[in-house]
Amino acid sequence: MTRFLLVPGRGVPFPNHWSRQWARAHRGYRWAPEPSGPPYVADDRVAALQTAVAASQEPAVLIAHSAGCLTVAWWARRFSGPVAAALLVTPPEGPPVPREPLPFRSIVVVSRDDPHGSFAYGRQLAADWGGELVDAGPVGHLDSSSGFGPWPDGQKLVARLAGPA
Template identity: 35%
Template sequence: MKSRDADILILPGLGGSGPDHWQSRWQAKLSSARRIEQADWAHPEFAIWGARIAEAVAEAERPVVLVAHSLGVIAAAHVLAVAGPGRVAGAFLVAPPAEASVIDIPEIATDFRPYPTRVLPCPTVLVASTDDPYCTLEASEALASHWGSSLLNAGAAGHINTASGHGPWPEGLMAFAGFLTKL
């Protein structure tokens, strides 16, 4: 699959992704990409986020490929875990927070927990860092195992966001392009 053959839905995490974040840059670069906007990026509730994701998937005109970061990964996993096979052709999941780290963030509603533990119904890649402050590599490996995701170790890349130096993130875009070719 090529990017033009899919509706690429960008799912940021807590706070949304600012203009320098790789998700915003990919959205500007990929003609078929659009962001799933949420009513409140600062105080996320899964019931609201999940409904908006499901709505965006239903509105898509082509096969859907999700590109999620941080808490957006968890929202995507919840939606996929109950959706079953369908319109989502694949999901590129980057730097999910560990469930234990989400407990410590009071702005995040408790309905994001517990995390899904079943195999997701489409091909997925989980990109993880060896020094993510919100998730150990071992916790990312466990999520990948539960979800049936291929694990891509990004090395010492922090939370793979602007703060860790991942504005353009060309290596990620190349990995995403490789993922698309397998769908």
Template identity: 40%
Template sequence: MSATTTILLLPGWQDSDAPHWQSRWEAVHGDHRVVQHEWMHPRRGDWLARLEEEVLAAPGPVALVAHSLGCILVAAWAAHSRSTAKVRAALLVAPGDLERDDLRQMIPGWAPIVRQRLPFPSLLIAANDDPYCDAARSRQMAADWGARFVDAGAAGHLNGESGLGDWPQGRALLNDLLKTTDKED
């Protein structure tokens, strides 16, 4: 029998507020939020180190569930970590385009975005009207990372303001992604 998978929630810039689906998943499903020491002025190296600590601390395999800057974190971490074998899969939701001038100035130190293929199965979900990332850029990130792409339609940044609630559709996609990794084991 395989070990239980720890779901690591990776919020983006400024953390995920109470109405955000990540906060709701933490409350409803008991998923584990990776708490960064600095949400307002994120330093890439600090965030990478914190994710590495949490992956290593997990008693068994992990699934990464990232939102916005958290997606960019997963790509950067996967390119440098020696712990990627512990990751069963990654659900990447609404990546922010940190190469865009306005976002690069608000959140410095994260560009260029790592575009290396991820060494684990992944699924990227993005809306076609996300104010922080053009739909074509989201699709290109998915292709570069080797992630399957799901178009969420007109849903904004897929955050608390999107009105997703517990976002059962997202949870179903995560569960399906994890089922496919079971077949590969």
């Protein structure tokens, strides 16, 4: 059985954010860590993700938004575990982030007009991480403020990652 771990960004997603809706709609989706407000402390987030990943030997699909993508990259540099794949949605520009290939399949979703990270930056991260790039078009930060609630296209990406390689 596959586990699904939601890796939040630096803030608490609004109730209508797609990640919150997915957590409510799917019993098997768990936060890693539970969303909390700023400041974003990478070491704390990575440690919480490690705790969640290490809690079971069942394979996990990580579903990260914004700074959560950075958490996943830092986790992969420091730890290993039963992670099968990751959906990495709109990684932001900011502090230096590991650029080596991730040791699991990944899809990196990049927006053409994300105020937190350019398309070129996201495309380069996808290449560096060895992930498949998904051009989401002009969708802002792919969050509540840019009009994204349930995001069914994202659910399809998760289903692809959860299926056979």
